[in-house]
Amino acid sequence: MKITVIILLAMGLFNNLFGQKNNVKEYLKNNVKYLRNVGLFEEYSSLTIDQLTQKIIELEINYNGDFYEDEFPKNDLKWTFINIAKHDKRRVRFIGIEYAYREEKVYEQLIAEFKNMAPLLNPENCKEYWESEDGPIIVTFNNLGKEIKITPKFNDGWVDMKSILESFNSIIHSSGQKFEVLHGTDDQLFIIRLSENEKEIITKLFKIQFK
DSSP states (O other): OHHHHHHHHHHHHHHHHHHHHHHHHHHHHHHHHHHHHHTOOGGGTTSOHHHHHHHHHHHHHHHHSSOOGGGSOTTOHHHHHHHHHTTOTTTEEEEEOOBOOTTTOHHHHHHHHTTTSBTTBOEEEEEEEESSTTOOEEEEEEETTEEEEEOOOOBTTBOOHHHHHHHHHHHSGGGTEEEEEBSOOTTEEEEEEEEHHHHHHHHHHHTOOBO
16 A cells, blocks of 8 residues: 555656646747747747757757756746847857956957857957057957947946947948847846847847846
8 A cells, every 4th residue: 555655656746747847848938939930040940849949958958067947937037038049149149247458358259259140240350459458449340341440448347348239230230130238137248139129029028128
C-alpha cells in the first residue's frame, strides 16, 4: 500500500513538473509568435513557430549556460520581452553601460557592434580621437562610402550613447525605423530598431516604455 502511494505521489510530482515546463514553453512560444508577427527574427523566417521557439531556447542556453524559466516571468512582461528579443541580432543590442576613457577606445568598439544592424548602416574604419583626458572627443567612421563624424560629450566617464544613436538614426531615417532605448534596464542598455508602428504594438503588448 505504502509503495503504491509513493509511486502515485512521484507520478503526480512528475506530471506537475512536466506540466509546468510545458506551460513555460507555451508562454514562451506565444510571446515569440507576437514578436515574429511584429517583424522580429527575420533571420529565422524559414522556421515554424515551434522551431523558432526551440531556437530561442537553444540561444538562451548558449547565452546563460542553461535555460532558466525565471528569466521569462509572467508577472514582468518587460523581462520576458528583453530575454526573447535580445536574440534578434539584426535588430537588438543588449549591452552593459560602458565607461569611456581616452585609452579604452570604447567608441570604436561600440560602433563596430552595430555593423549589419540595419540595411542602411554599415560602419567601417571607425577612429576615435581625444584632445585631452576629458575631451573634446571626435569619432569618425565610413558608412557606405560616406564619412560620418560624431562629437560625443564627455559624460563623467560614461559613454555618450545618445550621440551615437542620434547619428545612427539620422543615417537610417529614410527606412522609417529608428533605434529605441528601453526604459528601466538598470545598468544595461537594451537598444532595438523599430518603426513607429512596431514600437506602438510592442509597447502595448509588453507594457513597456522607451526613453
